[in-house]
Amino acid sequence: MTHRPGHLILNAFLMSTGHHEASWRLPASPAGAESLSIAHFQQLARIAEAGTLDSVFFADSPQLWGDIGRRPAGTLDPIVVLTALAAVTERIGLIGTASTTYNSPYNLARRFASIDHVSGGRAGWNVVTTAGPAAARNFGLDEQPLHATRYERAAEFLDVAFGLWDSWEEDAVIGDKASGVWGDNDKVHAIDHVGTHFSVAGPLTTHRTPQGRPVIVQAGSSEDGKELAARYAEAVFTAHQTFEDTHAFYLDLKNRAVTHGRDPEGIKILPGIVPVIGSTEAEAQALERELDDLIVPRYAVAQLARTLRVSPDDLPLDGHLPADLPDEDEIEGAKSRYTLIVQLARRENLTVRELVGRLGGGRGHRTFTGTPEQVADTIQAWYDDGAADGFNIMAPVLPSGLETFVDHVVPILRARGLFRTAYEGTTLREHYGLDVPANRWTAARTPAATPAITQAATPATSPTASLATTGA
């Protein structure tokens, strides 16, 4: 592989007291609602920025997730969270999750444009289609729409959003006090989209944003999810347990992107890793054991039963998974998570108790337990061997696990020339090595306009710069 030196991508996936479900029970963790407070997340973002990480990320669904007895539950709106983090950070990218199934494209495109403005070009949107009936019932539906319908809607949603983000050309604002002309109406465009799921006139309410549009992230690994990512995503978060699976996924996604006429460098693959770090292997293993011992089996089995669509009674702690589980095809939503869990249990012949221990750390993401040197080694190996453009860092305990990663793993990656020592750019696109997309209207006016795939490799400012004399 030909990764550019120093361009390993590191994203910090943030979640209350950490990704291990029992992390909140550790003595040092905030116990109550403080673990969901904006002050807590602002502290985490500052730690990540001190480590020059590329971005922070939040998962989301418009529903109360799971059993509040089990662990810190309750999520602030991700738009509010990202904006509050933008206010206390300078450089780090800010990626939030929002549903294409339960939002309208006009409002959501507007919100991400607004975050891109207030953050100075640091916004990213993890596009999800939101599985499950619980969310559906908050939006007037008895059941979730079908998997294929949700993905079809997501694609049209993105087409509309891309149109809205292009609706103001870069030089639409003039501000000529002498003549009394503030803006150039000829450089603000309706989109007049009429499609299967949406009719949207446009233009957007706000002038073009620093990044042109937010970085598009995707995390579904079903067939539909991979196709959506191949067409639109610029970064993909993915959960795999083995190098082989991750490597195959990496090649598959890059090849699919090429099939859609895209540059494979324009889609970054970031597998998740839950690093359980100790200054010795024994210390790391002791931390992992301490966490697993704090899992309350009753809650964990109930969660597993929901994911597998079986009764908790079918999952005796010291038994194995039922033999007659449904095929992935029969599962509506979270398909890839379902398959990953079933395969993990079967491959390693795990009991239910062992399985919930394994899932308690990273909910299907790969847990890696070891010293900072060993964590750096596995990150480097997967990166060098072409299974990853970077990693989605899922600290099992927050803030301590992120502090340990920043203080002890990041310096090793820097010393090896894999990771930046200071931010070079100011936007998320610059951190990830992604180009600013050309504005379709500006491009159409440019005599030298070239096909889309080549345009994507053009420096962001050139279409505007070449038009500077024709503006206003």
Add this chain to the structure above:
Amino acid sequence: MTHRPGHLILNAFLMSTGHHEASWRLPASPAGAESLSIAHFQQLARIAEAGTLDSVFFADSPQLWGDIGRRPAGTLDPIVVLTALAAVTERIGLIGTASTTYNSPYNLARRFASIDHVSGGRAGWNVVTTAGPAAARNFGLDEQPLHATRYERAAEFLDVAFGLWDSWEEDAVIGDKASGVWGDNDKVHAIDHVGTHFSVAGPLTTHRTPQGRPVIVQAGSSEDGKELAARYAEAVFTAHQTFEDTHAFYLDLKNRAVTHGRDPEGIKILPGIVPVIGSTEAEAQALERELDDLIVPRYAVAQLARTLRVSPDDLPLDGHLPADLPDEDEIEGAKSRYTLIVQLARRENLTVRELVGRLGGGRGHRTFTGTPEQVADTIQAWYDDGAADGFNIMAPVLPSGLETFVDHVVPILRARGLFRTAYEGTTLREHYGLDVPANRWTAARTPAATPAITQAATPATSPTASLATTGA
């Protein structure tokens, strides 16, 4: 009237370079997109907070408003703006506008709850039904829904939102590390709303907010608008030209609130005022003239024609309004604005040129031109004589007009004992003198629960406090 001393309410209505449409053309004003930047609004909020004002406020519609040639146009999402202001202020209330016609109640209730959390209890929501076909066409509709339908939907929307904001009782979060129980499932409630416009299961994603729910603001002055305000609003922004009209509106709204079983002190009436301030009367008049001379008549007449549903050709600059304008009943949306403009032109026999000059300052709100002493006098007179609980301050030029108000009018109001000298509370409810609503579930468990109207006057903490021993 029996206004409590020191409890005049002052809200700063913020808008780009100011409420006068030509304000952006003044030499000191930012000319381009900076006037819409978050840094600009953060500066304005800090000025207002330095003056211990109660709140700042933003209007909004999910569409690009008007002609971008005419004046700074383009709005950031109000949720993003309020959150960004929360990060740089400590005490001032933060009121944003959001549409019940073009949002879903689950998502919007969640966003305002999130702002209330991150601001420490400073959120207010100006509830609007969004008139006009331009917004409708961004949401799959050819025309706006009928006026009555929009208000019916708004009422149901608020019922759902109130239910969601009550869905977590105050003491639902336990955080008991020893037993491994984080939250009490019995204190988190589905709402299972099934109505005409919405079906929403709940519960909300987040625990109860500092204010219980955001302060509900309303600004419609049509019959439907006044009824919605009388049932739900805790503050009402209103546009009138004369004391008599304002006083009549004030009494009407308070009486309607009583009819709905509410305490009239629980609904605050805040008329708009555009204060054009100079250290002498002549200086104030010179500023007003300078601004009016900068209006571009072509843009202003086009806007007036849209509001009146006539052709710009029907509005010769030195002629009068056409005699055969439609009745208010035939107008769908912005009914009260329409009537106000027509009445103003007819009452004062204004030419079109004179009318657009008058509207250029405050779009139908009352412009008052004079010295700080004179501005303080009119504020005091309307407050003392029972036409207002406070004012919606619409500086014609920003930031200078707000700075002048804070530096020169606020000290006079303080010296007269009408306005606070320092913040006493930390929440918007405390600033406005509004109680925290009782949680319906907690109230239902309380043996001493009393009817709704009396509960509203109960100190905010008592229902919770009385339950403290039964919790967890």
